[in-house]
Amino acid sequence: MTTKLLTALLLGTSILGTTGMALAEDVTLNIESWRGDDLTIWKDKLIPAFEAKNPGIKVVFAPSAPTEYDAALGAKLAAGSAGDLITCRPFDKSLELFKKGNLADLSSLPGMENFSPVAKSAWQTDDGKSSFCVPMASVIHGFIYNKDAFDKLGLKVPTTRDEFFAVLDKIKADGTYIPMAMGTKDLWEAATMGYQNIGPNYWKGEDGRAALIKGEQKLTDKDWVAPYEELAKWKPYLGDGFEAQTYPDSQNLFTLGRAAIYPAGSWEIGLFNTQAQFKMGAFPPPVEKAGDTCYISDHTDIGMGLNAASKHAEEAKKFLSWVASPDFATIYANALPGFFSLNSSPVKMEDPLAQEFVSWRGKCKSTIRSTYQILSRGTPNLENETWVESANVINGTDTPEAAAKKLQTGLDSWYKPAK
Amino acid sequence: MATELMAAETRAKRPIRWHVGVFLAPAVLVYTAFMILPLFGTLQLSLFRNIEQSQVFVGLGNFRTLFGDPNWSVNFWNALRNNVWFFIIHMLVQNPIGVLLAALLSSPRLRFAAFYRTAIFVPTILSFVIVGFAWKLILSPLWGVAPHLLDFVGLKSLFTPWLGKEQYALTALSLVSVWQFVGIPMMLIYAALLSIPDEVIEAAECDGVTGMAQFWKIKLPLILPSIGIISILTFVGNFNAFDLIYTAQGALAGPNYSTDILGTFLYRAFFGFQLQVGDPNMGAAIATIMFLIILAGVCVYLFLVQTRLRRYQF
Numbered sequence: 161m162t163t164k165l166l167t168a169l170l171l172g173t174s175i176l177g178t179t180g181m182a183l184a185e186d187v188t189l190n191i192e193s194w195r196g197d198d199l200t201i202w203k204d205k206l207i208p209a210f211e212a213k214n215p216g217i218k219v220v221f222a223p224s225a226p227t228e229y230d231a232a233l234g235a236k237l238a239a240g241s242a243g244d245l246i247t248c249r250p251f252d253k254s255l256e257l258f259k260k261g262n263l264a265d266l267s268s269l270p271g272m273e274n275f276s277p278v279a280k281s282a283w284q285t286d287d288g289k290s291s292f293c294v295p296m297a298s299v300i301h302g303f304i305y306n307k308d309a310f311d312k313l314g315l316k317v318p319t320t321r322d323e324f325f326a327v328l329d330k331i332k333a334d335g336t337y338i339p340m341a342m343g344t345k346d347l348w349e350a351a352t353m354g355y356q357n358i359g360p361n362y363w364k365g366e367d368g369r370a371a372l373i374k375g376e377q378k379l380t381d382k383d384w385v386a387p388y389e390e391l392a393k394w395k396p397y398l399g400d401g402f403e404a405q406t407y408p409d410s411q412n413l414f415t416l417g418r419a420a421i422y423p424a425g426s427w428e429i430g431l432f433n434t435q436a437q438f439k440m441g442a443f444p445p446p447v448e449k450a451g452d453t454c455y456i457s458d459h460t461d462i463g464m465g466l467n468a469a470s471k472h473a474e475e476a477k478k479f480l481s482w483v484a485s486p487d488f489a490t491i492y493a494n495a496l497p498g499f500f501s502l503n504s505s506p507v508k509m510e511d512p513l514a515q516e517f518v519s520w521r522g523k524c525k526s527t528i529r530s531t532y533q534i535l536s537r538g539t540p541n542l543e544n545e546t547w548v549e550s551a552n553v554i555n556g557t558d559t560p561e562a563a564a565k566k567l568q569t570g571l572d573s574w575y576k577p578a579k
Numbered sequence: 580m581a582t583e584l585m586a587a588e589t590r591a592k593r594p595i596r597w598h599v600g601v602f603l604a605p606a607v608l609v610y611t612a613f614m615i616l617p618l619f620g621t622l623q624l625s626l627f628r629n630i631e632q633s634q635v636f637v638g639l640g641n642f643r644t645l646f647g648d649p650n651w652s653v654n655f656w657n658a659l660r661n662n663v664w665f666f667i668i669h670m671l672v673q674n675p676i677g678v679l680l681a682a683l684l685s686s687p688r689l690r691f692a693a694f695y696r697t698a699i700f701v702p703t704i705l706s707f708v709i710v711g712f713a714w715k716l717i718l719s720p721l722w723g724v725a726p727h728l729l730d731f732v733g734l735k736s737l738f739t740p741w742l743g744k745e746q747y748a749l750t751a752l753s754l755v756s757v758w759q760f761v762g763i764p765m766m767l768i769y770a771a772l773l774s775i776p777d778e779v780i781e782a783a784e785c786d787g788v789t790g791m792a793q794f795w796k797i798k799l800p801l802i803l804p805s806i807g808i809i810s811i812l813t814f815v816g817n818f819n820a821f822d823l824i825y826t827a828q829g830a831l832a833g834p835n836y837s838t839d840i841l842g843t844f845l846y847r848a849f850f851g852f853q854l855q856v857g858d859p860n861m862g863a864a865i866a867t868i869m870f871l872i873i874l875a876g877v878c879v880y881l882f883l884v885q886t887r888l889r890r891y892q893f
Contacts, residue, residue, distance in 0.1 A: 252856070345743050347833045348853075401720020403743025403834065409721050532854065540650050541855035544831060552835050557745055573650055 190243030194229035248293035271484025293463035341419035343405025360455035365527035375577025388560030429498035458526035538574030624863035668753035677764025700762035711826030
């Protein structure tokens with residue numbers, strides 16, 4: 161399979177090369193990426209769509225393995241052999257490339273106005289003045305539930321926290337299903353699917369996140385401790401031996417139909433659609449009282465930037481403007497359900513579960529994970545510590561207050577917010 | 580005059596033996612290139628710090644950070660404590676069981692000895708990844724065989740998710756490691772037992788020393804040097820351990836760093852993890868400390884223990 165793909169690619173490049181010579185005007189743009197999984201989508205859908213509208217520009221998608229991407233890209237950029245277009249990791253990794261002068265400033269790129277400030281925040285300097293990557297996709301947190309199980313037990317989708325815990329109680333009392341599929345063994349589930357999932361409702365999304373970065377709020381404040389208090393209450397609803405339950409275990413528990421609710425990230429949609437034999441639905445993190453403003457974690461995950469040393473900067477900018485357009489967003493979001501376009505213009509998607517997730521953007525306010533921007537640059541690393549402490553809180557080995565205090569002490573030891 | 584003559588004579592008698600150097604060269608060159616140079620490279624790296632994209636000499640600054648800054652020192656002492664416990668379990672469980680198995684295997688009345696020997700040694704040659712993954716599955720509360728087997732004998736209440744509990748995880752993993760490596764002490768002791776001459780055993784039997792007494796009074800003193808070697812191998816292996824913890828618990832060595840040993844601590848510092856950016860200089864400082872700990876342990880053994888061990892010439 162791989163060799164076939166490789167031959168096809170080689171053949172493709174050789175043909176592209178010869179036609180390039182024949183026309184003598186064609187420009188070839190190379191895309192660096194770690195998303196090898198998306199190769200066919202780029203080759204069959206995205207690139208032909210762009211090339212049809214832009215004669216004279218050829219695009220080649222050349223991914224490398226995810227684990228090698230950062231190192232390989234660094235070496236290629238240093239040697240001057242990197243592609244014209246560079247797929248951007250969020251936050252500090254790309255910011256470092258921009259500071260070294262490897263990525264070009266794209267603040268004035270036509271099409272950037274299609275994105276909200278939150279969407280652009282992952283690829284901006286700390287002061288927000290220059291943007292250097294076009295946001296491509298984000299992932300949204302929420303809860304996926306087993307619709308068949310809910311119907312069988314006569315349960316209604318919860319919108320408030322009280323309803324949420326009432327539903328969990330009913331599932332537990334019935335005993336057929338494990339109320340919630342989540343483990344603490346791999347630590348990040350507790351932090352990412354737990355704390356960062358339900359947290360924004362407490363700290364009011366972007367308001368709280370910005371205040372934390374400015375130093376106006378502390379992790380020991382009520383709004384930041386309360387999500388831990390809720391997490392601590394999850395413990396009785398998790399499966400037997402959840403302390404040693406890994407992330408794949410949780411996925412399997414849910415897709416095998418043994419658990420009713422799965423604290424999720426939208427990236428699961430593709431896998432769950434192929435594995436689960438039952439109907440699924442999704443609901444956003446429940447709010448305190450009916451009618452409260454809801455906040456969701458709509459985390460920026462992937463973007464695309466311009467190699468500052470590219471010989472074809474004009475053509476590459478044309479391509480990036482297209483990446484920023486609704487056309488690209490529609491094709492991309494439909495090919496990869498669960499990776500949502502960050503474009504402000506609404507995208508029509510076919511997958512019902514993905515539609516459900518993305519519909520929350522209309523009624524809730526979006527934010528990103530609180531620990532990702534700026535706050536995870538020092539030692540101890542706030543993101544890693546959040547993993548450990550979230551698991552501790554659910555395991556019951558740390559109280560919510562103790563966990564929050566540890567995180568804040570660690571952050572204080574190196575982070576001095578700008579006054 | 581006379582001494583000069585004698586010196587000239589010895590020179591003439593003993594030409595420079597080039598072949599010694601030639602034969603040693605491949606090993607020395609390879610060892611220098613792949614072990615000694617990197618070792619000094621690590622030591623050098625630990626004395627520098629990356630300040631604004633350039634390496635600046637900071638003397639022992641990284642070590643001061645490692646021991647003085649609570650953000651580093653708490654994790655370091657935790658890792659060291661865990662590592663010592665990891666070693667203690669190996670010394671208390673792996674080596675006595677290894678000696679016992681060897682003694683059983685060398686008994687002439689045991690049938691299928693070759694089969695047992697092979698079966699017990701096989702885990703040693705398995706990859707850490709396989710061992711870590713297999714035991715994670717065996718001990719899994721969801722699909723593992725451990726809860727079912729315990730249920731079968733009516734002891735289900737004894738089961739807890741060992742790998743997920745702070746108080747048990749490290750001990751559980753130490754025992755997995757013991758399971759994997761018990762073959763090595765067994766084989767070394769087995770070889771030592773086989774090398775005891777029959778005359779010694781026969782003489783003991785003539786003197787009426789048989790059975791258990793024979794093992795304690797005759798065989799054990801004769802295999803003590805081997806036990807010493809095994810202890811030092813275990814020490815070096817344990818303080819360099821990393822793979823099993825990494826495959827079973829991940830780089831954050833959860834829950835709550837309870838399985839964090841020096842190897843995983845070094846890995847996180849050197850290569851970084853998730854949003855944590857790697858710091859090769861601090862990593863090198865930790866690696867240097869690990870090197871010194873192992874060096875100290877080996878020196879204690881060489882100068883204090885080995886010189887006192889009595890050797891018997893047959």
